[in-house]
Amino acid sequence: VVLLCAITKSQSNMEISELKEEFARNREAIISRWMDFLRIPSISAQPAHDKDCLNAANWLDSYLSSMGFAVELLGGTNRPVVFAQRMIPNRPTVLFYGHYDVQPEDPVELWDSPPFEPQIRGDRLYARGANDDKGHVMFVLAALEALIKNNQLNYSVKILIEGEEETGGKVIAAGLASWRDKVKADSVLVCDTMWVAPQLPTIVLGLKGIVACTVELSGLTKDLHSGLAGGLVKNPATELARLVATLHRPSGEIAIQGYYDEVVPIPADAREVMRNTPIDLRVVEQAVGVSLTGGEADKFTPLERLGFRPTVEVNGINSGYSGPGTKTIVPSKALLKLSCRLVPNQNPEKCMKLLQDHLQKYAPPEFKIEFSDIEIAGAAFSLSPSQPAISRASKTLAEVTGKPVIHSWQGGSIPIVPQLQQVSGGVPILAGFGLEQDNLHAPNESFSLTQFEYGFLFVGRLLST
Amino acid sequence: VVLLCAITKSQSNMEISELKEEFARNREAIISRWMDFLRIPSISAQPAHDKDCLNAANWLDSYLSSMGFAVELLGGTNRPVVFAQRMIPNRPTVLFYGHYDVQPEDPVELWDSPPFEPQIRGDRLYARGANDDKGHVMFVLAALEALIKNNQLNYSVKILIEGEEETGGKVIAAGLASWRDKVKADSVLVCDTMWVAPQLPTIVLGLKGIVACTVELSGLTKDLHSGLAGGLVKNPATELARLVATLHRPSGEIAIQGYYDEVVPIPADAREVMRNTPIDLRVVEQAVGVSLTGGEADKFTPLERLGFRPTVEVNGINSGYSGPGTKTIVPSKALLKLSCRLVPNQNPEKCMKLLQDHLQKYAPPEFKIEFSDIEIAGAAFSLSPSQPAISRASKTLAEVTGKPVIHSWQGGSIPIVPQLQQVSGGVPILAGFGLEQDNLHAPNESFSLTQFEYGFLFVGRLLST
Numbered sequence: 001v002v003l004l005c006a007i008t009k010s011q012s013n014m015e016i017s018e019l020k021e022e023f024a025r026n027r028e029a030i031i032s033r034w035m036d037f038l039r040i041p042s043i044s045a046q047p048a049h050d051k052d053c054l055n056a057a058n059w060l061d062s063y064l065s066s067m068g069f070a071v072e073l074l075g076g077t078n079r080p081v082v083f084a085q086r087m088i089p090n091r092p093t094v095l096f097y098g099h100y101d102v103q104p105e106d107p108v109e110l111w112d113s114p115p116f117e118p119q120i121r122g123d124r125l126y127a128r129g130a131n132d133d134k135g136h137v138m139f140v141l142a143a144l145e146a147l148i149k150n151n152q153l154n155y156s157v158k159i160l161i162e163g164e165e166e167t168g169g170k171v172i173a174a175g176l177a178s179w180r181d182k183v184k185a186d187s188v189l190v191c192d193t194m195w196v197a198p199q200l201p202t203i204v205l206g207l208k209g210i211v212a213c214t215v216e217l218s219g220l221t222k223d224l225h226s227g228l229a230g231g232l233v234k235n236p237a238t239e240l241a242r243l244v245a246t247l248h249r250p251s252g253e254i255a256i257q258g259y260y261d262e263v264v265p266i267p268a269d270a271r272e273v274m275r276n277t278p279i280d281l282r283v284v285e286q287a288v289g290v291s292l293t294g295g296e297a298d299k300f301t302p303l304e305r306l307g308f309r310p311t312v313e314v315n316g317i318n319s320g321y322s323g324p325g326t327k328t329i330v331p332s333k334a335l336l337k338l339s340c341r342l343v344p345n346q347n348p349e350k351c352m353k354l355l356q357d358h359l360q361k362y363a364p365p366e367f368k369i370e371f372s373d374i375e376i377a378g379a380a381f382s383l384s385p386s387q388p389a390i391s392r393a394s395k396t397l398a399e400v401t402g403k404p405v406i407h408s409w410q411g412g413s414i415p416i417v418p419q420l421q422q423v424s425g426g427v428p429i430l431a432g433f434g435l436e437q438d439n440l441h442a443p444n445e446s447f448s449l450t451q452f453e454y455g456f457l458f459v460g461r462l463l464s465t
Numbered sequence: 466v467v468l469l470c471a472i473t474k475s476q477s478n479m480e481i482s483e484l485k486e487e488f489a490r491n492r493e494a495i496i497s498r499w500m501d502f503l504r505i506p507s508i509s510a511q512p513a514h515d516k517d518c519l520n521a522a523n524w525l526d527s528y529l530s531s532m533g534f535a536v537e538l539l540g541g542t543n544r545p546v547v548f549a550q551r552m553i554p555n556r557p558t559v560l561f562y563g564h565y566d567v568q569p570e571d572p573v574e575l576w577d578s579p580p581f582e583p584q585i586r587g588d589r590l591y592a593r594g595a596n597d598d599k600g601h602v603m604f605v606l607a608a609l610e611a612l613i614k615n616n617q618l619n620y621s622v623k624i625l626i627e628g629e630e631e632t633g634g635k636v637i638a639a640g641l642a643s644w645r646d647k648v649k650a651d652s653v654l655v656c657d658t659m660w661v662a663p664q665l666p667t668i669v670l671g672l673k674g675i676v677a678c679t680v681e682l683s684g685l686t687k688d689l690h691s692g693l694a695g696g697l698v699k700n701p702a703t704e705l706a707r708l709v710a711t712l713h714r715p716s717g718e719i720a721i722q723g724y725y726d727e728v729v730p731i732p733a734d735a736r737e738v739m740r741n742t743p744i745d746l747r748v749v750e751q752a753v754g755v756s757l758t759g760g761e762a763d764k765f766t767p768l769e770r771l772g773f774r775p776t777v778e779v780n781g782i783n784s785g786y787s788g789p790g791t792k793t794i795v796p797s798k799a800l801l802k803l804s805c806r807l808v809p810n811q812n813p814e815k816c817m818k819l820l821q822d823h824l825q826k827y828a829p830p831e832f833k834i835e836f837s838d839i840e841i842a843g844a845a846f847s848l849s850p851s852q853p854a855i856s857r858a859s860k861t862l863a864e865v866t867g868k869p870v871i872h873s874w875q876g877g878s879i880p881i882v883p884q885l886q887q888v889s890g891g892v893p894i895l896a897g898f899g900l901e902q903d904n905l906h907a908p909n910e911s912f913s914l915t916q917f918e919y920g921f922l923f924v925g926r927l928l929s930t
Binding site: 048082154210212219220221224225226227228229230231232233234235237238240241242245246247252284287288289290291292293294295296302305306309310311313314315316317319321322324325326327329330331334335337342359364366367373375400409410411412413 | 481514543560607608672673675677684685687690691692693694695696697698699700702703705706707710712713715717749752753754756757759760761767770771774775776778779780781782783784785786787789790791793794795796799800802804806815829831838840876877878
């Protein structure tokens, strides 16, 4: 595998100043095209917008074709995956991954301007998808256009933009293995992440895997009168709570047998990086409202837990009556929604089985326990900060922003990334430019124009040197 | 206190056969009057029906006045308490308690005939309130009317019919102490309970007390992303479940310190009665859907737990997301609704304090714990089956039904009963004629005409001998 860092300086390349001039010259056209893309309400969660999703795919097709890419729509005609390539013989290949679908706009009454009529206010462009992910896609394509126009694109480029990221990405997950030859690459550029703080440009070196399920405990014929049945029968709500209480030890450790068997020690270099990461935990505590005493707080620092320790979280629990006043019932059943974040080397299928076995074992035999909505979304991945492709991307990011770059192992999950890594063979470079205040998935989503330009400069510099 | 059983046989009295003839002769008029009462939609939960509640009170006023009762409306003009008396010098006093308000009729579309247009089908009269409690009130008043007409009423009779039983009975609870002289009685007849099975006429000898509250655990600023916050902060849903799990030991015993301190041993005679009660527990298990392994199942029989062991029940628990699919959040807060059934000698205020202290002690210090909807509805009461007033009522019930009578200590609560016992000084006689299939509080409420006649005969016989 030829790594990005192995490129010699014999190539021509665009200096940051030249890229800045190029951006300034074309600013209006770039933003105007970005707005055109945002005007397409490509909401993948709503079948009424299937046509819009196809329109967004076709829009990308025509833009990419105009730049000289060979474009194919893969995976059927409904929310197809846009695949494009522009190969240069004997040059390493960068595979860019993004998505053209967006979240629904609800609640639409909380938007200050219509979600699909982009508007600039101050340094921000407001629209559904302004950041996630159309903003990221657009600075990548704008940078490619600039490099191609100036004959400075020094890499073979493949592009994979899916239309179902917000709804589980089933089409790309199902198709990827059969597109193995198409997507072969030396590195995978993913621009769909955030900086850990406004002044801290971030490259994400790890994400967790995720599995989830719904658990229902039932057996009573109906809600029973708490006077007539209380003390006679076990209470499904009480028993479900007792079951939840078996999942963790008082220390915060997960109590599921075998759950840590495959968890590997935190790599020394990652530990070192995290120790030196300038994140003010008091700011985090203020943002979340409580001190950071969750998980295995006695044994690991917050960043270590976030990046390298598995979790089992209750996402929801519901049983009986929760309205005002008193309703004296023994609820007939109780519902639990769980999700688990997994760390490198944990097998998602195995973890789901261990979880289910544990719940089955500790559930009271009087009740029926049923599992549904079982999701095995994907495994974790983790990279070393010393990998050459990471070093080079980090150096580039520091150059264009003028700031020190943070390496971050995060607790979230982008299940497609480890799959892309495995199928393409390329090193994932996760360099997004989002900020906390961008309101992803919420009303008044926006993207900073400054961050957008950083993204343009980063991609331009990365692919021209 | 002159007990009912102390009445000598020197009085004239109506034989059961005479009462049966009297009922047959007046059947049409009795049912017609009962239907008139049922046509008044006296729903206490809905302010739109305040006028109807007052109409029901006035209707009772005029009916009772026509029988020669001195009637007063107590506790204000909105859903007043109807108080009536007809005293006979030197005769013991029976205080009858009932209520004229009814439950809302929703969901009205599930009724086979309109809820306030009474209809007889087969042996049943269908209407909202047919049983609860207008049916019971009407056989009591019809029996009184028959005795008075035949000059066979041998007791001083006081009547207390409230209009807020279905909404907490605050007016009567607040006024009762100040009506102490008015309500003084030797026994309190309450007809608002059920037979334990269709062939088992029942006198209820005990009911539990009840306290309830809502608990909220909060502290996170909002629902957090389970990847970004999971393992960093404690999860309110998980912690609430762990808190619920501290309330009971694995044996089902309540684990709140001091909770059993005032609980007295089950009286030997009650134990004996329960041992011989011909209730088929397999039928109960079939009805509830599970085996009767709740509460302190290792130490006490189901009937013992039902009548004499306190409970702490989860009526509802709610946190986070419980819809379809997956929502990967750490919920910002978690809600719990608890109610406790208390047994004789437990002090409701003290039990509520012990519960709150326990929850406060075991709640994680990172979160705020708040209590609301605190209800201290009332204490338990329990009578001995050998009390003369109970013996006599039981004998009368056996005579009129031709069946052996069950003595039952139940897990439900009628908080006004121990208050009436305390203020009036009278022994409570809980002899209702409801059956499981009467659909109390549900669509198609009905009352068996056979049971109604049993009620008429029972009251007629009880108050004429």
